[in-house]
Amino acid sequence: MLVTAGATEAIAAALIALMEPGDEAIAFEPYYDSYAASVAMAGATRVPVTLRPPDFRPDLGALQAAITPRTRLILLNSPHNPTGVVFTPAELARVAELAVEHDLLVVSDEVYEHMVFDGTHLPIATLPGMAGRTVTISSAAKTFSFTGWKVGWVTGSPEIVTAVRTVKQFLTYVSSGPFQYAIAEALALPDGYYASVAGDLRVKRDFFCTGLADAGFEVYRPAGTYFVTTDVRPLGYDDGMAFCRELPQRAGVVAIPSSVFYDNAEAGRSQVRFAFCKRQEVLAEALARLGRR
Ligand SMILES: Cc1ncc(COP(=O)(O)O)c(C=O)c1O
Numbered sequence: 216m217l218v219t220a221g222a223t224e225a226i227a228a229a230l231i232a233l234m235e236p237g238d239e240a241i242a243f244e245p246y247y248d249s250y251a252a253s254v255a256m257a258g259a260t261r262v263p264v265t266l267r268p269p270d271f272r273p274d275l276g277a278l279q280a281a282i283t284p285r286t287r288l289i290l291l292n293s294p295h296n297p298t299g300v301v302f303t304p305a306e307l308a309r310v311a312e313l314a315v316e317h318d319l320l321v322v323s324d325e326v327y328e329h330m331v332f333d334g335t336h337l338p339i340a341t342l343p344g345m346a347g348r349t350v351t352i353s354s355a356a357k358t359f360s361f362t363g364w365k366v367g368w369v370t371g372s373p374e375i376v377t378a379v380r381t382v383k384q385f386l387t388y389v390s391s392g393p394f395q396y397a398i399a400e401a402l403a404l405p406d407g408y409y410a411s412v413a414g415d416l417r418v419k420r421d422f423f424c425t426g427l428a429d430a431g432f433e434v435y436r437p438a439g440t441y442f443v444t445t446d447v448r449p450l451g452y453d454d455g456m457a458f459c460r461e462l463p464q465r466a467g468v469v470a471i472p473s474s475v476f477y478d479n480a481e482a483g484r485s486q487v488r489f490a491f492c493k494r495q496e497v498l499a500e501a502l503a504r505l506g507r508r
Pocket residue numbers: 220221222223224247292296324326353354355356362365366367
């Protein structure tokens with residue numbers, strides 16, 4: 216195991232460690248924006264496989280078709296930001312099968328592992344043939360709501376962790392030293408803590424998704440994470456970017472245009488992502504303001 220400056224450094228260090236210029240990394244888009252930057256820093260090329268509404272389920276045929284002799288790894292993120300999709304065991308098994316068949320590594324970003332409402336989280340490293348080819352990444356940022364502490368970690372085979380450590384050595388050497396003790400304590404909390412994290416967020420998910428639908432959004436209900444992707448076309452907008460630029464002034468609410476999470480920005484043009492990791496009264500106030508059009 217290696218402790219990193221958040222999952223973000225873990226992703227960057229893993230990609231720089233494991234990829235050579237000219238290699239390809241396949242990632243399901245929309246994706247967390249550091250993926251594009253980290254693949255670029257590794258001198259590699261990203262190959263997106265698009266998740267599409269309304270359910271955003273991974274197209275595993277498209278994943279297979281995206282694999283070339285240059286593919287080095289699959290960058291996986293389940294539960295998935297920004298769509299809230301949680302990959303099923305069958306989907307993960309197919310990803311694993313393709314990785315084994317084509318001798319690929321999997322970098323598995325599992326920062327939302329404890330925020331699952333429907334289905335269950337299955338670490339892909341536990342599937343047959345995957346322990347030696349998976350870099351599993353998580354972080355204290357989401358589970359403990361300590362985003363600013365930047366404590367993340369990497370687990371994997373000794374060879375993989377050594378490779379990632381070799382890069383981290385020259386990125387930050389060590390990070391968040393004093394906080395690591397606190398997070399180590401937190402990780403020993405009983406299961407009830409983790410259940411309450413998911414339970415509290417499930418209530419907020421239900422409340423916020425219902426409210427957004429009542430306010431006129433098309434809502435793609437997330438199975439995990441604390442994000443909800445919506446479509447703003449029913450509100451008379453076709454450009455999520457324009458919608459999000461207006462929203463702070465119009466309603467005092469901030470959302471992110473999902474097009475920023477796509478290579479193929481057109482695919483996410485009318486989508487907008489909200490975060491519901493807020494107090495209930497803040498969510499209620501946001502919904503009231505969004506409803507006042
Ligand atoms: C999918 C995903 N991975 C990684 C991170 C970053 O985690 P950290 O704050 O630990 O760097 C985020 C944060 O938004 C995320 O959404």
